[in-house]
Amino acid sequence: MENIVGQKPALRWAVHGSLLALVLLWVFPTAGLLVSSFRTSDQISGSGWWQAMLPQEQNRTLRAKAPDTQTVENGLHVIEGNLFETPATITAWGVSSRAIDDFAPGDTAPLRKGGTVTLAANGDYRFEHTEAFTGKRGQRLFVTATSPPEFTFENYESMLFDERNSEGIGQAFLNTFIVTVPATVIPILIAAFAAYALAWMDFPGRALLIALVVALLVVPLQLALIPLLKLHNTVGIGKGFVGVWLAHTGFGMPLAIYLLRNYMVGLPRDIIENARVDGATDFQVFVKIILPLSFPALASFAIFQFLWTWNDLLVAMVFLIDATGDTTVMTKHIVELLGTRGGNWEILATAAFVSIVVPLAVFFLLQKYLVRGLLAGSVK
Amino acid sequence: MHPAIQGLLTIAFGVGGCVAYFYLANLALDHVICPARGRHAGRNINRANLVRPWLFLLPALAAMGLYLVYPVIETLRLSLGERLPGNAFEFVGLANYAQMVSEAKFWEALTNNLLWLLIVPAFATAFGLLAAQLSDRVRWGNLAKSLIFMPMAISFVGAAVIWKLVYDARPLGQEQIGVLNALYLALGGDAPATWLTIPFWNSFFLMAILIWIQTGFAMVILSAALRGIPEETVEAAIVDGANPFQLFFRIKVPQIKGTIVVVWTTITIVVLKVFDIVFAMTNGQWETQVLANYMYDKLFRANDWGVGSAGAIVILLLVTPILVWNVLSARKEMR
Numbered sequence: 099m100e101n102i103v104g105q106k107p108a109l110r111w112a113v114h115g116s117l118l119a120l121v122l123l124w125v126f127p128t129a130g131l132l133v134s135s136f137r138t139s140d141q142i143s144g145s146g147w148w149q150a151m152l153p154q155e156q157n158r159t160l161r162a163k164a165p166d167t168q169t170v171e172n173g174l175h176v177i178e179g180n181l182f183e184t185p186a187t188i189t190a191w192g193v194s195s196r197a198i199d200d201f202a203p204g205d206t207a208p209l210r211k212g213g214t215v216t217l218a219a220n221g222d223y224r225f226e227h228t229e230a231f232t233g234k235r236g237q238r239l240f241v242t243a244t245s246p247p248e249f250t251f252e253n254y255e256s257m258l259f260d261e262r263n264s265e266g267i268g269q270a271f272l273n274t275f276i277v278t279v280p281a282t283v284i285p286i287l288i289a290a291f292a293a294y295a296l297a298w299m300d301f302p303g304r305a306l307l308i309a310l311v312v313a314l315l316v317v318p319l320q321l322a323l324i325p326l327l328k329l330h331n332t333v334g335i336g337k338g339f340v341g342v343w344l345a346h347t348g349f350g351m352p353l354a355i356y357l358l359r360n361y362m363v364g365l366p367r368d369i370i371e372n373a374r375v376d377g378a379t380d381f382q383v384f385v386k387i388i389l390p391l392s393f394p395a396l397a398s399f400a401i402f403q404f405l406w407t408w409n410d411l412l413v414a415m416v417f418l419i420d421a422t423g424d425t426t427v428m429t430k431h432i433v434e435l436l437g438t439r440g441g442n443w444e445i446l447a448t449a450a451f452v453s454i455v456v457p458l459a460v461f462f463l464l465q466k467y468l469v470r471g472l473l474a475g476s477v478k
Numbered sequence: 479m480h481p482a483i484q485g486l487l488t489i490a491f492g493v494g495g496c497v498a499y500f501y502l503a504n505l506a507l508d509h510v511i512c513p514a515r516g517r518h519a520g521r522n523i524n525r526a527n528l529v530r531p532w533l534f535l536l537p538a539l540a541a542m543g544l545y546l547v548y549p550v551i552e553t554l555r556l557s558l559g560e561r562l563p564g565n566a567f568e569f570v571g572l573a574n575y576a577q578m579v580s581e582a583k584f585w586e587a588l589t590n591n592l593l594w595l596l597i598v599p600a601f602a603t604a605f606g607l608l609a610a611q612l613s614d615r616v617r618w619g620n621l622a623k624s625l626i627f628m629p630m631a632i633s634f635v636g637a638a639v640i641w642k643l644v645y646d647a648r649p650l651g652q653e654q655i656g657v658l659n660a661l662y663l664a665l666g667g668d669a670p671a672t673w674l675t676i677p678f679w680n681s682f683f684l685m686a687i688l689i690w691i692q693t694g695f696a697m698v699i700l701s702a703a704l705r706g707i708p709e710e711t712v713e714a715a716i717v718d719g720a721n722p723f724q725l726f727f728r729i730k731v732p733q734i735k736g737t738i739v740v741v742w743t744t745i746t747i748v749v750l751k752v753f754d755i756v757f758a759m760t761n762g763q764w765e766t767q768v769l770a771n772y773m774y775d776k777l778f779r780a781n782d783w784g785v786g787s788a789g790a791i792v793i794l795l796l797v798t799p800i801l802v803w804n805v806l807s808a809r810k811e812m813r
Contacts, residue, residue: 109722117612117622120605124626124690127640130657134643146655147643280492285541287496292538301531305812307539312808314546316801318751320770321790322545324783325552329544343492348545351538380530381504409633411754416778429635433758436639443643443655450639454632461631465624472695473702 135447136249142443155189155244157198162215162223162239165231175213175230181221186245188219198240209237217241253448267449269424270431274408274453276339277418277427281346281407282400288347289354290396294384296355297362298370308359314352322349323416330417339425341417349413350403357471361395362388398471401464408457428453496537503533550794557787574784584789586765587772590681591796594752594768597682599745601689603738606696610704611726613697623701627694634691634754641687642759645673677765684766687755692748696741703737704730743800750796769793 133147144156160181168177190199193207193215201207203219213227217239225231257267295301296308326345335341365388373383389396411429418425426434432449435442461468507529512522560570578584609626613619629637646656647670654660659670674680707730715729731738753770760766769789776786 113612113616117609117616117619120609120612121622121625124629124693126657127644127690128628128632130643131640142655143653145653146657146660148657148660276488279489283493284496287493287500288537288541291500291534295531295534299531299534301528304531305809307535308812309805309809311542313801313805314542316747316797316804317546317550318770318790318793318797319546320751320753320773320793321553322549323774323790324556324777324787325549326545339488340492344541345545348541351542352546355538379504379508380527380534381500381508384534405631409636411633411635411757412774429633429754432635432639436642436758446639447643450636454636457631457633458628461628462624465627469698472698 131447131450134443135253135451136251137444138248138250138252139442139444141248142447151247153244153246155242157240157242159195160239160241162225162236164236165233168225168231173228175225175227177223177225177231177236179223181217181223181239181241182243182245184245184248186221186243188217188221188241188243191217191239191241193237193239195238195240199242215239253444254452257445257448257452266426266431267428267452270426270428271452273425274427274429277342277346277414278404278407280339280343281350282403284343285347285350285354285403286396286400289351289358289399290389290392291384292351293355293358293362294380294388296359298388299380311352311355311359315356317352319349319413323412327416337419337425339418342413345413345417346403346407346410350406354399354403357399358392358395361392365391394467394470397464397467401460401468402471404460405457499537500534504530507533553787553790553794556783557791560784570784574788578785578788578792583767583772587767587769587789588792590765590767591750591769593681594685594688594749595746595796598685598688598692598749599742601685602692602745603696603700603742605689605693606698606741607700607731607738609693609697610701611730614701614704623694623697626697629691630694632691634687634752635758637687637691638755638758641683641690645683647672674760674766675764680760680764681766684755684759687759688749688752692745696745699741700734700737703734707733743803747797747800750793769796 130147134142137147140156140158141154145152145154162181163177163179165177167179168175170176188203190202191205192198192200193209194200201217203217206214206216208214209225209227211232212229213225213231215223215225215237217223221241221243223239225237296304296311322345330341335344369387369391370383373387378386409429410427411433414427414430418427418430432446432453435446435449507526512526512529513519557574558569558571560568560573562568609623613622613626616622632640643655644657645659646654647659648654648656650669654663654670656670658673659667663670673683711729711733712725715725720729751770752768753774756766756768756771757774761771769792773786773789773793776782776789780786
């Protein structure tokens, strides 16, 4: 059996090769976002992220130091300094936007207002003039420079710790947690009790209820938007977390009951009956026996519900409407950024990555349970 | 109050209230209403056992009834009426539906939705099957599976940002930072294309995102099904001289047909509800509208609840066959 692939080396290579191609294709888009979030905005717009590891040649416009830093040497007015914050090598440069590559490194160029400038390959410049330099801002220089690959945490720093951005994103991050935690715990609790009743208690109408749960599994939640928005507004929870929790609880309920009931039905009958004979009430049986035994199913649904509520956009947009932005969640925040800062890739990429870090962490840590839950729900 | 503390308090309040209900209700039932002692102990225990299932089920039934059953009925009602000033409501029969079918945008959304329904489940299932089969007998198969499965954890909005970068276009002469355009130009394309604004084809670029997300799901389930195939049938086929392709298409695939159908329908349901991707990427412009986004537009931009509800009912009608099939197969299973 195992050697069916191994028999023919060509086939084995084809299998490895095509799987590798598939994996790369699937990872590539996400990798792009991750790499971009560590690049400066100049670099992101200067070259594709897949070239991030290579040295980059860019045309840049840089400004020398302002005239008020000039010194006088032997009767000459001089401004000296270096153009670059990070090392780079100049291959060509110019003093006018119409001829940005007139001069080679080390050349001396005349300035329009008089005087000369000399620029070395490493960015060291020296302005010289017999009269004083005037004006408020430094002279512009146009350089074509090759800079080594560069990665930075600046985007994350400014997104997370700079007050102008971080207030919005920090609040959104917190809000997402406030939405997600109860919206994960409450449905599990409620569904576990219901699943126990449907699995192990005998009462009229049980089969009908199970059929109802299965039917509700596929009802699109879009139907719920207007009726429930009206209802929430009438009751007065139209603009808060409580409404979102309730909505997520309601929408997650059929899947939760379905998964948990399927699991609980499979638990050994003896244990439950023995406990009953020993005088345990249903509540005790549930809390002390069923809940601990159902841990795998509970965990898998918890992961599902967590991912689903964390990643949700529609429910949050409809049931968490608030003009002040105090209750904005991450997904909504990013959609807004897409609208207003659509071109600022360093901001978008960083914000998007901050928002997918938590679900990705949950996913990789608890993947085992997630897969188990998927299998319990779909394949018998 | 600091928002973090406020958040913690609300969480404690929400979860605590729920725990308190089950604990206190059971306590009340067993000790106050029907105490299992005294003269009527036996009768009380029986009564308590009659009530208890409903006590356990009540919150779940209330949640489902309020958030899923009631909206179906109410949406149906709203779709047959018109909202008048002052919260009044007038029954207008099928007028909303008539208006809806007269709109070009609706047909565009319906056509696109049908395209999505044809393409996304098919490709996601096919890629999933391919990935499952390839990773099954390879030593690094589990790692490969994790990586292909990963997009499942990413929100549709996050995926939209990821793919916007892929589809990004810069004017000719500038360095392309979108992979697709860089590739297109390298392969001899004459000018960078703004992929998302090319009518008809742009829908396919949006579908690629959902296929990318859903393939992992299909792969996980199909890979379990492949493992469940009895070894004897495979061995018999090998002994009979089947080549790997025959083995796969003639022996394995027929045996997991049932699972393929389940995967297909599950992805179909996801496709019908797809909203976030279109909303974040194009917002239905350039002929990419889909039903869910059309409905959202009607409800919250045009403020036309009648037509919006009619759109929701159309989505419900499209899932109804799956709903019926689900219930029937669940009943068959229980017997």
